[in-house]
Amino acid sequence: MENNNKEVLLKVDHLCQYFGFNKAVDDVSFEVHKGEVFGLVGESGCGKTTTGRTIIRLYNPTSGSVYFKGQRVAAGTMSYKKAIGEAEASIKALKKELKGADDGQRKDEILKEIEAKKEFIKEQKHEIKSALHDQKHCDKDLITKIQMIFQDPIASLDPRMTVRDIIAEGLVINGMKDKKEIDEKVYKMLELVGLVKEHASRYPHEFSGGQKQRIGVARAVIMEPELIIADEPVSALDVSIQAQVINLLNDLREELGLTLLFIAHDLSVVKYFSDRIGVMYYGKLVELADADELFKNPLHPYTKSLLSAIPLPDPAYEKQRQRIVYNPLASHDYSQEGPTLKEIKPGHFVYCNSAEFEQYSKELK
């Protein structure tokens, strides 16, 4: 799974998605390179699906941006609004100070500071305008090049629609009308995902879980996407079927030159399948590295706990395997300095403060 092509297909930049007080995605940044499989991993509720849904614009981001092929396709405004609020508050304080100041030099300084703050507010307002513009006028054709395979194959397929209509829905929405052309495309997709033409006229309930997920794959692939966000595409399936669907995605990736953002809640599924892996914990990206590097040098205690949960088919290992439980309060002291995502080794990022950075650097193999 060597991938020397570092063309950035997707860039997620300081993305936040808040649902009221729930910071489902909180300042997450990562890039997905063309042709790679990027695994996004973390326990239930950590914000993986929300990240995916925000990328395909099912929600407008609270703040931060999403770029696809260099173009901004989603943007939020909260960070700019917050910055404006802070600048306004400091202008207010400066004005108050101005009133009490009797030293001419200090007065000049204050006036200059106020001017600079006003200029800053102007810039931030411009950013808001530009974000709202990009949000509204994003290129619809470009956006169809990102498709999502949804987490729950049963809930995501409309039971009243035939398989043909489900798979063709995106094409029809995009304006395709020729019934024969649509049929041909649907048949081709069914074949591509290992189903048959005759399945087109049937309804979702007539299919097994694995077959349903194949329909979900067909529905995404028919749009000729460049990026597929596969949201836990196999976790609802029997273990024996999981490998089939993974192999299907892998074949398609090679055949169609796809890039995959592959979401999973544990590392065992993404281990052999991902070029790079991002680990999420409660809305934050806590570690990001090449897959091999992450397994060799897990640094964040949460990554370590995820690794310790992977069973191996080795009875001796299994006997002594200790599950590490991640306890954030016991693992970190952020009373003096808070954490940020830091690059500890080229391409290997970990969410930590300076003291932890030092400590993790020593741990590196």
Ligand SMILES: Nc1ncnc2c1ncn2[C@@H]1O[C@H](COP(=O)(O)OP(=O)(O)OP(=O)(O)O)[C@@H](O)[C@H]1O
């Ligand atoms: N539409 C929504 N409105 C309000 N809260 C939401 C919404 N969608 C998700 N959440 C909340 O955001 C957080 C992240 O949810 P999300 O579905 O992204 O997690 P996940 O990592 O995909 O979990 P899972 O592995 O269970 O699928 C959760 O606390 C969830 O309750």
Ligand SMILES: [Mg+2]
């Ligand atoms: Mg999810």
